[in-house]
Each structure stands twice: as C-alpha cells, then as structure tokens.
Amino acid sequence: MKKRMKKPLKANQYLLLGFLAIILMGSLLLKLPIAHNEGIKISYWDSLFISTSAVCVTGLVTVDVALTFSLFGRTVIAILILLGGLGFASMVISFSLLLGMNIGLSQRSFIKEAYNLSSVQGTLMVVRTVALTALVVQGVGVFIEYFIFRSSYAPLDALGHALFNTISAFNNAGFDLMGKFQSLTLYRQSVAMNLTTAFLIIIGGTGFFVIADIVRNRAWKKLSMHSRIVVTMNSILIIVGFLFYLLVEHLEPLAAFFQSVTTRTAGFNTVDIAGLSQAGLLVTILLMFMGASPGSTGGGIKTSTTFTLFLSLGSLMFGRQTAAFKRKIGSESILKAFQVLLLSVLLVSGGSFLLLLIEGSKFTFLEVLFEIVSAFATVGLSMGITTEIATLSKLVLVVVMFAGRVGPITIATSFARKTSQLGYVEEQVFIG
Amino acid sequence: MKKRMKKPLKANQYLLLGFLAIILMGSLLLKLPIAHNEGIKISYWDSLFISTSAVCVTGLVTVDVALTFSLFGRTVIAILILLGGLGFASMVISFSLLLGMNIGLSQRSFIKEAYNLSSVQGTLMVVRTVALTALVVQGVGVFIEYFIFRSSYAPLDALGHALFNTISAFNNAGFDLMGKFQSLTLYRQSVAMNLTTAFLIIIGGTGFFVIADIVRNRAWKKLSMHSRIVVTMNSILIIVGFLFYLLVEHLEPLAAFFQSVTTRTAGFNTVDIAGLSQAGLLVTILLMFMGASPGSTGGGIKTSTTFTLFLSLGSLMFGRQTAAFKRKIGSESILKAFQVLLLSVLLVSGGSFLLLLIEGSKFTFLEVLFEIVSAFATVGLSMGITTEIATLSKLVLVVVMFAGRVGPITIATSFARKTSQLGYVEEQVFIG
Numbered sequence: 001m002k003k004r005m006k007k008p009l010k011a012n013q014y015l016l017l018g019f020l021a022i023i024l025m026g027s028l029l030l031k032l033p034i035a036h037n038e039g040i041k042i043s044y045w046d047s048l049f050i051s052t053s054a055v056c057v058t059g060l061v062t063v064d065v066a067l068t069f070s071l072f073g074r075t076v077i078a079i080l081i082l083l084g085g086l087g088f089a090s091m092v093i094s095f096s097l098l099l100g101m102n103i104g105l106s107q108r109s110f111i112k113e114a115y116n117l118s119s120v121q122g123t124l125m126v127v128r129t130v131a132l133t134a135l136v137v138q139g140v141g142v143f144i145e146y147f148i149f150r151s152s153y154a155p156l157d158a159l160g161h162a163l164f165n166t167i168s169a170f171n172n173a174g175f176d177l178m179g180k181f182q183s184l185t186l187y188r189q190s191v192a193m194n195l196t197t198a199f200l201i202i203i204g205g206t207g208f209f210v211i212a213d214i215v216r217n218r219a220w221k222k223l224s225m226h227s228r229i230v231v232t233m234n235s236i237l238i239i240v241g242f243l244f245y246l247l248v249e250h251l252e253p254l255a256a257f258f259q260s261v262t263t264r265t266a267g268f269n270t271v272d273i274a275g276l277s278q279a280g281l282l283v284t285i286l287l288m289f290m291g292a293s294p295g296s297t298g299g300g301i302k303t304s305t306t307f308t309l310f311l312s313l314g315s316l317m318f319g320r321q322t323a324a325f326k327r328k329i330g331s332e333s334i335l336k337a338f339q340v341l342l343l344s345v346l347l348v349s350g351g352s353f354l355l356l357l358i359e360g361s362k363f364t365f366l367e368v369l370f371e372i373v374s375a376f377a378t379v380g381l382s383m384g385i386t387t388e389i390a391t392l393s394k395l396v397l398v399v400v401m402f403a404g405r406v407g408p409i410t411i412a413t414s415f416a417r418k419t420s421q422l423g424y425v426e427e428q429v430f431i432g
Numbered sequence: 433m434k435k436r437m438k439k440p441l442k443a444n445q446y447l448l449l450g451f452l453a454i455i456l457m458g459s460l461l462l463k464l465p466i467a468h469n470e471g472i473k474i475s476y477w478d479s480l481f482i483s484t485s486a487v488c489v490t491g492l493v494t495v496d497v498a499l500t501f502s503l504f505g506r507t508v509i510a511i512l513i514l515l516g517g518l519g520f521a522s523m524v525i526s527f528s529l530l531l532g533m534n535i536g537l538s539q540r541s542f543i544k545e546a547y548n549l550s551s552v553q554g555t556l557m558v559v560r561t562v563a564l565t566a567l568v569v570q571g572v573g574v575f576i577e578y579f580i581f582r583s584s585y586a587p588l589d590a591l592g593h594a595l596f597n598t599i600s601a602f603n604n605a606g607f608d609l610m611g612k613f614q615s616l617t618l619y620r621q622s623v624a625m626n627l628t629t630a631f632l633i634i635i636g637g638t639g640f641f642v643i644a645d646i647v648r649n650r651a652w653k654k655l656s657m658h659s660r661i662v663v664t665m666n667s668i669l670i671i672v673g674f675l676f677y678l679l680v681e682h683l684e685p686l687a688a689f690f691q692s693v694t695t696r697t698a699g700f701n702t703v704d705i706a707g708l709s710q711a712g713l714l715v716t717i718l719l720m721f722m723g724a725s726p727g728s729t730g731g732g733i734k735t736s737t738t739f740t741l742f743l744s745l746g747s748l749m750f751g752r753q754t755a756a757f758k759r760k761i762g763s764e765s766i767l768k769a770f771q772v773l774l775l776s777v778l779l780v781s782g783g784s785f786l787l788l789l790i791e792g793s794k795f796t797f798l799e800v801l802f803e804i805v806s807a808f809a810t811v812g813l814s815m816g817i818t819t820e821i822a823t824l825s826k827l828v829l830v831v832v833m834f835a836g837r838v839g840p841i842t843i844a845t846s847f848a849r850k851t852s853q854l855g856y857v858e859e860q861v862f863i864g
C-alpha cells in the first residue's frame with residue numbers, strides 16, 4: 001500500500017504556503033507593542049490586514065501607517081514589501097546564492113512558477129538580473145528622493161522617507177508615511193517626485209523577465225514576443241490612461257500622467273480618488289483590473305493577458321491569425337488568458353457580493369467594487385472605505401489581496417490532479 | 433476586373449440588416465398618430481426605443497405603454513415582439529412555407545445562423561417544430577390567462593390582455609399593459625398567473641432547437657449534449673436564484689420562484705426591483721448576464737456558454753477533460769464561449785461608461801450597470817431610470833439592446849474576412 005502522505009507538494013503549493021507563512025509572521029511582528037508608536041494599539045485583524053497588504057504589495061490600509069507604526073513597525077512593513085514584491089521564491093534562491101548554496105532543480109522550479117517562465121533553464125540568470133536591477137534602480141530612487149525629502153525633513157528622517165518611499169514605489173506597494181491617508185497629494189506639483197516615483201513604478205511593474213531580456217539583448221528585434229507585447233501594451237495603456245485623465249477628468253498633465261502610471265497597480269495618488277467622476281472611476285477600475293506585467297511587482301490580469309484577449313477578438317472579427325510581431329500566440333496561452341479573465345471576474349464578483357452582504361447599504365456599490373478590484377489587482381487605491389469596514393469585510397479583502405497577488409491560476413491549479421484522457425467523443429455546443 | 437459590389441452579403445449580415453429594417457419600420461408605425469391614445473404624442477426617439485425594445489424582446493420602456501398606445505399601437509408592438517422573438521430568419525422561412533414556396537439552401541443558412549445550428553440539414557424540421565410549439569404553447573397560455581384577466585376585465589379586454597401578455601411572456605419580452613410601470617406586481621399573490629407566466633417564459637427561453645430535440649427523442653439518453661446541458665443549467669440556475677431570493681432577500685416562495693425565472697431574460701416583475709438589497713441587485717445582474725438558452729427568445733451570454741465556461745475552469749482546477757454527459761466539448765466551442773464572455777463584458781463596460789459620461793452623477797453606478805446589463809441580456813428589468821435618461825442615453829441603450837439580441841459574436845464576425853494562414857512560428861506568452 002502506497003503512503004499517500006508522502007506525495008511531495010507541488011511548486012505552486014510551496015509558493016502559496018510560503019506567502020502565507022510570511023504574512024502570518026508579519027502579522028505577529030506588527031502586533032508587537034514595539035511596532036507601534038506610544039499609546040497606540042491595533043487589533044490583530046488590523047495587523048493581519050497590514051501584513052497581507054504589505055506582502056501582497058497592495059497598499060490598502062485600515063489604519064494610518066505614519067501615525068500607528070514605530071521605526072521598528074515601519075521597517076517590518078518595508079521588509080514585507082521587499083519580500084512580497086520580489087516574490088517569495090526568488091528570495092529563497094537569492095538567499096541560497098548569497099550563502100553559496102547549490103541551486104537544485106526543485107528550487108529552480110519555484111522560480112519558474114514565480115516568474116511564469118515556460119522552462120526551468122535560464123532561471124538563475126533571471127534571478128541575478130532581478131537582484132541587480134532591483135538594487136541599482138532602488139539605489140537611484142533613494143538618492144533622488146533623499147534630496148526631495150531633505151527640503152522638509154532632517155537628514156536621517158529624509159533618508160528614512162526616501163528609503164520607504166522608494167521601496168514602496170519600486171515594488172508597486174503604494175504604502176506611504178505621509179499620514180492622514182493623503183498619499184502623495186502634497187507632492188502633486190512636484191515634477192521631481194512625480195517623475196522619480198513613476199520611473200520606479202514602471203521599472204518595477206514591467207517584470208524582471210522582460211528587464212532581463214532587454215538587458216541581455218538590447219535590440220527590439222531580438223526581444224522575445226512576450227517582451228515586445230509587454231512593452232507595447234504598457235505604453236498603450238499609459239498613454240490611453242493619460243489622455244483620459246487629461247481630457248475627460250480635466251487633470252493637469254503631470255497629475256494625469258502620474259495617475260495613469262499609478263492606477264495600474266502602484267496605488268499612490270496625488271489627486272482625490274473619491275473626487276473623480278463616476279465615469280472616471282469606472283475607467284480607473286478597468287485600468288486597475290488590467291494591471292501590470294507578469295513576473296513583476298504588480299498585479300491585475302496583466303498586460304500580456306489583456307493583449308492576448310484583444311488579439312483573440314481581433315482574430316474573430318477580422319479572420320486573422322492570433323499573431324503579433326510575426327509570431328503566432330499558442331492556443332494554450334490564449335485559453336489561459338481567458339481562464340485568467342473568468343477567474344478574475346468571478347473573484348471580483350464574489351468579493352463584491354460578500355462585502356455587500358456584510359455591509360448592507362453602508363457603502364455604494366461603486367465604492368465596494370472599486371475597493372475589491374483595488375485589492376484584487378494589488379493597487380491600493382480606495383474611495384475611502386477601508387478604514388470604515390467591518391472586521392469580516394477586512395478578512396474578505398485579505399483573501400482577495402492574497403488571491404490577487406499569487407494569481408487566480410496559481411490557486412486554481414494547486415488543486416489539479418493529472419489529466420485523465422478518457423477517449424470521449426468530441427461534440428460542439430451552441431454558444432452565445 | 434472583378435466587380436467588388438457583387439459580392440453577396442453573408443448570412444449574418446442579412447440577419448443584422450433584417451432586424452434593423454424591422455426595427456425602423458416599427459419605429460415609424462409607432463410614431464403614427466393612430467398608434468397613440470387620444471392627446472398623447474411621443475418623440476421619434478421614444479418610438480425608436482419602444483420598437484427596438486419590442487423587436488429585441490427586451491421590455492425596457494421610456495413611456496408608459498398602457499397609457500400611450502392605442503389598440504393599433506399595441507398590436508404593432510405585439511407583432512414586433514412576435515417577429516423579434518421567433519427571429520427574423522425563421523419568420524422569412526415560415527412565410528415562405530405558408531405560401532408554398534421552395535426553400536433554397538441560402539434561406540436555410542439564415543436559419544442555421546439564427547438558431548446557431550452547426551449544419552444546414554434538419555433546419556426545416558426545426559422550423560416546423562418552432563412554429564408548432566410556438567402556436568400550441570401560446571394557445572394554452574391565452575386560454576388560461578383569459579380566465580385570469582376575466583375577473584377584472586370585460587370579455588374582449590380580457591382576451592386582448594391574455595393575448596398580449598402571453599405573447600410577451602412566451603417571447604420573453606416582458607412588456608405589459610398594466611400601466612404605471614408596475615409590471616405584474618398586482619398579481620404577486622396569484623398562483624395561476626405566476627405559474628402560467630413562468631411556464632411560458634421557461635418554454636420560450638429553452639430554445640427551439642432543444643425543444644425540437646426533446647419532442648423528437650423523448651428520452652434523456654437520446655438527447656444531444658447541447659440539450660442536456662441546457663436543461664441541466666436552466667434547472668440549476670432557476671433553483672439557485674430561487675434559493676437566493678427566498679433565503680437572502682426574504683421573498684415569499686412564489687415571488688422568489690417567479691423572480692428567479694423572470695430575471696434570466698423575461699423581465700416581468702412582481703416585486704419592486706429597486707427595493708432589493710445591493711447584494712440582491714448584484715446577483716440579479718449576474719443572473720441577467722447569464723441569461724437564457726441559445727436559439728431561444730431570451731438573451732444574455734446563454735446557459736450553454738455559462739456551462740462551458742465553468743467546465744473549462746473545472747478542467748483547469750481538477751485536471752479533468754472538458755467533458756459533460758460523456759462527450760468532450762470541442763475546443764472551438766470553448767474558445768467561442770470565452771470570446772462571448774469577453775465581448776459581453778466589453779459591451780456592458782462600454783455601455784455603462786457612455787451612460788455615466790452622459791448622465792454624470794444623476795444616477796448611481798449600480799442603477800446604470802443594472803440598466804445596461806438588462807438591455808444587453810434583453811431582460812427589461814430596471815431600477816427605474818429608463819424614463820429619466822437623456823435622449824443620447826436612449827440611443828446607447830438602443831445599440832446595446834440590438835447588440836445583445838443579435839449577439840456580440842454575430843456582430844463581431846460580420847466584419848470577418850477569410851483567415852489568412854501565414855506560417856508564423858508559434859510561441860507562448862506568459863499569462864496572468
């Protein structure tokens with residue numbers, strides 16, 4: 001009799017458990033009195049929420065971070081963001097590398113899952129590029145932001161703010177230490193702050209695999225189809241968002257650009273989100289939903305997914321192949337893209353339904369939907385209800401943030417057994 | 433030199449043009465003074481709206497039908513509903529049959545498109561079954577409803593109401609002559625009225641192809657996979673909706689059952705829709721979106737599409753084949769199901785966006801989304817904003833109703849050219 005217990009966990013099951021472990025550890029650390037400013041106490045549920053939000057690089061907060069957390073607490077949050085942003089799996093490998101350990105095939109398959117690579121080969125190179133890029137880009141960020149914050153803070157405080165803000169921006173976390181939930185609204189006019197933060201967000205949200213590809217090949221024609229799709233889609237979405245916020249919401253150019261960049265996953269804001277029109281909020285929801293690129297610090301269904309979906313519609317409408325940049329997109333990728341879409345729609349619908357059940361008519365449907373999509377796409381923008389929801393609702397958001405960060409496909413397939421290929425006869429169904 | 437003008441229209445282009453022609457003709461007839469009660473005048477846009485709503489069997493109305501329309505007007509509306517419900521194409525054939533004309537292959541391909549059949553063969557049988565079923569079922573409906581209405585109306589009036597109501601129910605149109613936009617709320621307690629109407633709705637919404645299949649084969653095991661899927665999914669959705677309205681919205685059993693049946697496309701109501709909770713409205717939106725079955729008088733993405741989508745997720749999660757009732761669902765059907773989902777989500781998002789742009793903050797997002805989904809799925813339920821929206825918004829709803837009725841796939845593919853199969857190399861993309 002075979003022992004069923006001995007069956008090894010699959011890579012994505014390790015990934016889920018690893019993320020969970022870090023979140024729980026973080027929630028305990030953030031509950032310690034030493035993590036709080038004097039006279040402040042928070043419930044375990046709030047510390048769980050903040051820990052989840054940090055590890056999932058979401059940025060939704062139920063308490064005022066600046067007011068609540070001590071230097072120790074802020075450091076814990078920053079480390080959680082770093083762990084969550086770079087991904088649990090690549091951290092395991094990075095530490096192993098640092099300690100001179102051997103990298104086995106099973107560990108590489110972590111990376112493969114985490115970065116959604118189609119083969120195990122080349123993962124080591126990706127990890128090295130990830131680490132180096134992360135270090136260099138964030139170094140530049142801290143350097144510039146130090147001088148920006150220096151105008152308002154003492155040297156050490158300015159350095160602290162520069163560090164926290166850079167980590168939060170590069171990892172698309174959207175946490176801030178400005179207090180009163182005002183995010184970067186104070187810096188709405190600051191060209192330096194807006195451009196630096198946008199730069200960090202864009203690099204972090206492009207995905208390390210694409211960055212590794214660009215670093216290695218340095219020519220558009222040599223890039224993989226995936227990299228070209230990501231760069232193209234990213235540019236299109238930034239421009240479309242910019243034009244929308246500029247022309248329809250009548251924001252000034254700098255604010256419109258920043259809002260377009262930050263909406264698709266970073267979650268900082270320089271403008272009052274609740275002050276947008278309902279049409280603007282709907283567009284914001286759609287931008288959040290589409291999100292950043294795979295293998296990046298960002299969330300959402302991802303730019304490559306959105307691109308593939310539209311390509312499939314284009315092929316339906318114009319009878320063309322689903323091809324881009326002279327490569328045909330595999331039918332597996334297309335099916336997966338649609339499955340991601342459906343799972344995401346179900347997750348968002350389910351989350352909204354639960355929140356509406358719990359909260360009744362306390363908030364509008366739009367506020368609830370906005371909050372859930374923001375949690376799912378690990379954006380962190382809010383129309384302002386996060387601090388007012390019930391504990392049960394916070395738990396719903398915790399689950400949605402987690403599912404959104406590890407990805408609905410990862411969760412869904414962690415149940416999968418091997419496909420049984422019984423020889424059923426194929427038959428078409430009438431659709432639509 | 434070839435004459436490009438001579439290229440024949442495709443079947444679905446005929447279908448689109450046919451629907452359009454009937455709608456425009458209807459809008460002109462409904463604008464005639466003879467169509468209105470004394471002293472009543474309506475704008476062309478309202479008559480266009482009512483005509484579209486009738487032909488698309490939607491049931492959204494910008495004016496009070498009972499108050500506005502004369503016997504002539506009501507007759508025009510009933511005929512538009514009949515034409516729209518049975519489908520333009522099958523009407524052409526039915527008339528041809530009646531007149532003893534020959535049925536050519538090109539006409540049969542109308543039917544094939546209209547009923548989403550995978551082959552041209554057997555279409556004649558389907559048309560005969562359609563006509564006969566429609567006649568018998570509606571005959572029974574009129575007979576029963578006459579006695580229900582007889583308790584409040586004189587014989588001729590009762591007959592008129594029974595006729596109009598039966599046509600409206602069987603064709604899932606949701607139009608009523610009760611006045612004051614009260615639909616069937618007066619009959620909330622009437623077991624006879626609720627059951628008769630529900631019976632008409634369910635038969636009409638099951639799809640003539642399935643009915644033909646059942647009439648012909650009379651045994652579960654002999655039915656096509658499609659028929660079994662439709663019957664199964666219909667039952668599941670009716671039960672789920674019933675339990676939800678009963679347990680969460682606390683409606684009494686009869687009202688909960690009727691609401692569950694009517695939501696997925698008929699659009700009558702015995703309860704106050706705007707009085708449902710926000711969670712209830714979200715579930716109603718989802719039920720409307722899923723809709724009735726293909727080739728029926730109903731709309732939405734269709735039961736078979738929903739079934740296929742969930743089956744695909746099941747296969748992803750549990751590693752099983754996408755098989756049901758011992759038949760594997762073709763990968764073409766699966767791709768088409770996802771494309772229908774995406775097109776429908778885009779249509780609903782786009783429609784909602786336009787309405788929000790036009791109306792600003794006059795209505796809540798939930799009211800607007802509800803209205804658009806109702807129009808898309810040709811349901812006709814409303815939280816009460818149809819009569820208050822701007823003319824431009826009415827035009828948006830007209831387009832959404834039309835696109836929803838003929839189906840997003842039909843519209844999308846009417847642009848299609850032949851697929852060019854250039855031999856691109858296939859490459860996978862990283863998704864989600």
Ligand SMILES: [K+]
Pocket residue numbers: 057058059172173174265266267378379380
């Ligand atoms: K974020």
Ligand SMILES: [K+]
Pocket residue numbers: 489490491604605606697698699810811812
């Ligand atoms: K209807």
